[in-house]
Amino acid sequence: MDNTVIKIQDAVVSYREDVALQGVSLEVRKGEFIGIIGPNGAGKTTLLTVLNGLGKLIHGQAWVLGSQLNGRNSINLRKCIGYVAQVQNVDPRLPINVRETVMVGCYGRLGLFRWPTRAQWEAVDNVLEMVGMAHLSRRPIGHLSGGEYQKAAIARALVQQPEIFLLDEPTASIDPKAQREIMSLIQLIHKEYHMTTLLVTHDLKQLPPMCHRLILMKEGKIWKQGSPESMLRADVLSQLYEAPLAATNEIAPLCS
């Protein structure tokens, strides 16, 4: 049985004169955990935005959950895709608390003219409990630290009950302890829900052990892909990041 949930063929995305993705093709099976690494500007974030319909293809095609992405169906498909971006700057005076922010995840599926039910608020509380944020549920969202904000963002994506989980550098700009907590949380979620997960990261030391496949991106293309063991080698990383072998030697053994 074909259990492909994501299929991209020859995708090209351009931001004015810059080509962010150049002929990228990719297939992802249901329940797979995929890590995506590469230098800045390699097209990692653009690849995720193509999948949730926020990035526009100028060439090629993409199918997500059996539907070909186009301008008309992308809003409906986004309701089935949990998306966690990098830590955002939030106005500390913003009059919205953590619980309300997490509830935003339900709003897409809820649709227009309908209000959250008590069961949905309970689901929000349960997810906040799961990510260890229950004690901060009434705190203004702008008062959270980077790590706490990312846990709230993961909680928001979870209450969406997504089939695909996209994580765009969720541990960027946060301290090492919070990075470990976020990565443990991502592992726990994958273990619990078996969601198809695509994780963009620069943090090779923190790649979860359940990572099935590692995609190496460079200059808008998929440069190499394979098992983490075969990809996280000093010589491969040295070529990917165009860095001296000694610099990549330190991280490579830790990841294998």
Add this chain to the structure above:
Amino acid sequence: MGTSILQYQFMQNAILAGLCGGITCSVVGVFVVTMHLSFIGVCIAHAAFAGALLGLWLGFNPLIGALLFSLASAAIIGPMTDRGELNPDTSIGIVFSLMLGLAFLFMGLMPGARSEALSLFWGSILTVTRQDLIFLAVTTAAIVGLAVIFYKEIQAVICHREVALAVGIPATVVFYGLLFSTGVTITASLQSIGGLLIYGLILNPAAAAYQLTYSLKRMLLIAIAFGIISCWAGLAASYLLDTPSGASIVITSSIIFGLATAFSPKRKVKRWRQVRLAG
């Protein structure tokens, strides 16, 4: 103020215009302030003013001109800021200066006395007609109704527009709806508050409420209360001190903002945080 003045039709109209204007401007103001769109709002206000002057010059209803210009400016500014081809401040500044230029051009081309044009500058809540009042009341009902119906979508967009899009909310439609609502609100309040002053009534009550609460619902209610108080107290001051009504209303709203900032609990938290960080 003696209660006998309340028997006059013009004063009753002014009180009702203050009520409707206070509510509408404050509701729109909350969205403008929380989404950091203050400069966009100023630009739309000047566009409405230019459109009204075009109406006066060419002899059609100034409110129609104001509505068309404010909606057109919102339709131009939105995509300009979204596409990011220019810095948002630059693109808004270009539209703002164009609208200001057009306003003065239309005023310069206007033949004869310009007293009606100048009244659009300052506004006059005491000369609001029954027709103006009906337009203002319908606008108030529409803006409040839309804010209630689409509260959760608006809240999501305020929270983070990209996130709202990512969870499947039509965030772009909501964002443009808020810009157009700002345009309609400014048009409806132009006659009573004035093109140069209307923005104070949009910004000040909402900015004052922003200092006092971390709840969006409470912020809306506080801003509405401040908006109505600004209008009514400004109206009373105008009557008692014989001062221009629009200016009195906006100065009252500025005083309320000053008081709210001085007694803001958020300021205390900030100060405490600074002390803690310094320690």
